[in-house]
Amino acid sequence: MTDRTTPPSGEDSLIARYFKPLATDPGAFNLDDDAAMLKGQGGDIVVTTDAIVEGVHFLPDDPPDTVARKALRVNLSDLAAKGAAPAGFVLTLALRSPDDAWLAPFACALGEDATLFQCPLLGGDTVATPGPLMISITAFGRVPSGRVVRRRGAGVGDRVVVSGTIGDAALGLELLKAGPAAAGLAGDAAAREMLIGRYRIPQPRTALALAVRDYASAAMDVSDGLAGDLAKLCAASGVSAAVDAARIPLSAAARALMDRGVAGIDSIVSGGDDYEILCAIPENRLEAFEHAAALAGVAVRSIGTIIAGSAVPSFIDAQGREIAFKRLSYSHF
């Protein structure tokens, strides 16, 4: 026998260099097996998958650390909306070529977020593509048996509640594209930075997951725009809703842009990328939900009511008139 050792392929050495350090969970098998393992713990496993494509979901010059965080966080947002605690994720990375200057900060930020949200890397696949960079993550969460929170389940009379503020990410994207909002905030660097940060680095409401599980009759995350996503929740629940548009929580920057007439309610409610939680809370549990949210440090606000019917939810302005939207939400095709 000669004393050769296995020459690592480019793919293997890429995984060894950047991703093995992240795979500290025993179920990851140190990334040197064909598969990973989620230990059975008695409850159910919630599974969510979201892919992001360069030039579609993020911009080619977005910093790689923000791309990593966004790829993971959009999935964590789904888990939170289902009332699930993060359990781990697998990563598919389609790359044109292994570029250390991009991969190093990408992997470092991914590892930081995996630790921050207690959602370890379990496995993945790295493939070559002649096309744009693509990151697909499938994330897993745990809920006690039978306790996953669905989109269906909202009842007439329930309050419509959202977390955080709505519309910031869409305005942040507009700033990056030098749209009308850019001129409106030319003199306000802090507001610009906040809105762009909201686009690039979503804040998954993991801390709210337990309260959602305990109090919500239905929930989802707002990823394609509040109006369209509420329509989906209502359709799944067989109900409609009336939203008091003036109660939609806005950041100071978004409000300033609306006041100056450079941002409209349309872009606020249909822009997407909010990654806030939208849920229906029965009236008699609202106070307890708000209390739990306050303890978790997540702002929530009741913005409307679930009503009977199959109509698309209506958004009512301060004068009591229904607002007509050009489009409800973002669609890829």
Place this chain on the structure above:
Amino acid sequence: MTDRTTPPSGEDSLIARYFKPLATDPGAFNLDDDAAMLKGQGGDIVVTTDAIVEGVHFLPDDPPDTVARKALRVNLSDLAAKGAAPAGFVLTLALRSPDDAWLAPFACALGEDATLFQCPLLGGDTVATPGPLMISITAFGRVPSGRVVRRRGAGVGDRVVVSGTIGDAALGLELLKAGPAAAGLAGDAAAREMLIGRYRIPQPRTALALAVRDYASAAMDVSDGLAGDLAKLCAASGVSAAVDAARIPLSAAARALMDRGVAGIDSIVSGGDDYEILCAIPENRLEAFEHAAALAGVAVRSIGTIIAGSAVPSFIDAQGREIAFKRLSYSHF
């Protein structure tokens, strides 16, 4: 209230048309939720993820039904090698544009395979890309608690066993690319078709999963080439191996090509895409394993022995000489 109904987006109608009919498992939530669910059943969940990219893992003119089957089956092959029974999968589809002529046969074949292998579609994500078509599947399997079969665990003296035949897929790809093998089989349409079929439609050894779980000390699937994959299994187990090259199971077509000198042992053992099971079986369990494999209808053959050491496994020819390979396995980068 006006009596509007939600206008489905292109993305939603694509999902409704092609994928909702496949999502019959209750855990899929009819694909109208943010996530899917794997019911807890006491055991562990094995997770595997594999992506295939047009122009890299499949050819642009490969029939869409074969692309669907390959995308799912490469994952089913991993589950089988880990001793896991299929439990479901999620699909990420990155498309340039929704093309009915492509999507209809793709979805139909995917549904057929999901039924055939009892691995239901649970959820997914459909995104637009300006680049090549890409399909990423994350599949789940169930094993009793603590019973997943690892790459590590092979012991000195164990037999090295493979299922099926090796090298056919690599020769099939060569035929499609009109390589040397094409001339060698110009007159034999049946052999051509068989080899191309082995490239396009892997046969995951799901039927062998239980026998692997019961008898193998270590296992993996052969996806990147027998030589390189055996090296990985040995490295994970801290052992080496000696393979009797003449015992590597070959199809009649592959043997004919070797006999005519148009296919070499190199392309047989390093070509990849075999999706056969490679495992180590302790000597005293070999007979029981072979019996279980026969009952499952899967051909298996012992081709070598696990030996001590850290050297790359050696392949010995009929004259007792070690064969030197140019490369061990396929690598993307």
